Amino acid sequence: MRLSVYHRTTFHYGMPVSQSVNTLHLEPRTFPYQKTLSALIRVIPATRVRRFTDLFQNITHHFELPGAHSQLDIESRIKVHNLPLDIPEASRAATLKDYSGSSIRERIWPYLQDSRWVSRHPDVWRQAVDATGQLTSIFDQAMALMKWIHQEFRYEPGVTNVNTHLLDAFELRRGVCQDFTHVMLGLCRSVGIPARYASGYLYNGPRDTLVGAQASHAWTEVYLPNAGWIGFDTTNNTLADERYVKVAVGRDYEDVAPVRGSYNGTGNCRMEIEVVVEKI
Secondary structure (H helix, E strand, O other): OEEEEEEEEEEEEEEEEEEEEEEEEEEOOOEOOEEEEEEEEEEEOOOOEEEEEOOOOOEEEEEEEOOOEEEEEEEEEEEEEEOOOOOOHHHHHOOHHHHOOHHHHHHHHHHHOOOOOOOOOHHHHHHHHHHHOOOOOHHHHHHHHHHHHHHHOEEOOOOOOOOOOHHHHHHHOEEOHHHHHHHHHHHHHHOOOOEEEEEEEEOOOOOOOOOOOOOOEEEEEEEEOOOEEEEEEOOOOEEOOOOEEEEEEEOOHHHHOOEEEEEEOOOOEEEEEEEEEEEO
C-alpha cells in the first residue's frame, strides 16, 4: 500500500513574537515494512532548517526564527510504501526467556526503564498481571493488555494534555491516543515487556471506522524476538499494519513530539492542525 500524508500546523499569535526555536519530527526514516518514498518540510516565515538524526535514529529538523512574526506555518508532505504485516509464528510464541541474548538485552534496555511520562507503579503492575493472567507468550500478553485498555478506557479529547502522566491517565480511564499509549507502555514495562512509543499517522480508508486519523496518531510497539518492533494500537484495538505511517519512535511522547518549540512574546496563541492521509 502506498500512502501520502499532508500535515500542516499553523500558530496564530495575538501580537508579534520573536526568538522562536523549534524541533520537528515530521519526516519518517525507512522502517521494516515501511519505505519512505519522498518527504518535504516547509516553514514560513522562510528560514534555514537543519536536518539530523537523533538518539533514536529519528529524522529530526530544527530551525530558529529570531525576528518578529505573527504567524508560523509548518508543513510536511510525505509518501511511503507499506508492506503487509507478517509476524512469524515463532515470534508469536516467544516468551520473556527469549530476551536472554546479550544483543537483544542491549537493544531493549531503554524501553524497560521509567521515562518522563511513563513510570512503573504497583497499581499498574497489578493490573498488568491481572490482565495477562496465565498467558505466557509476549504477543498474547501484549494483545491482552491492548484489549483491556480498549475496553476500560474512553476516548475523550480535552480531558488530558501533552503533559499528562501515565498515572493520571490510568486513574482517569479517559484520554486520547497519547494517553492510551502511555498506559500501554507502563503496563508492558511493569511485567518485563520492552515497549516504545510510536508516532505517525493512520489511514482510515473509505469506511472511516478507525479513531485518530484526523491528526497525528500514537501507538505502542512491543519488541518480539525474530520479528522486531511490532505495533499495537490500543485506541483501535488492532495491530499497526500497512494502514499506519510511522514517523518517529522513543521512550514516550517526550522523544517524538511532531512539533516542539518555544518563543518570546504573548501567551495568546491559537494553533490549527490539518492532516490528510490518502491512498495513492
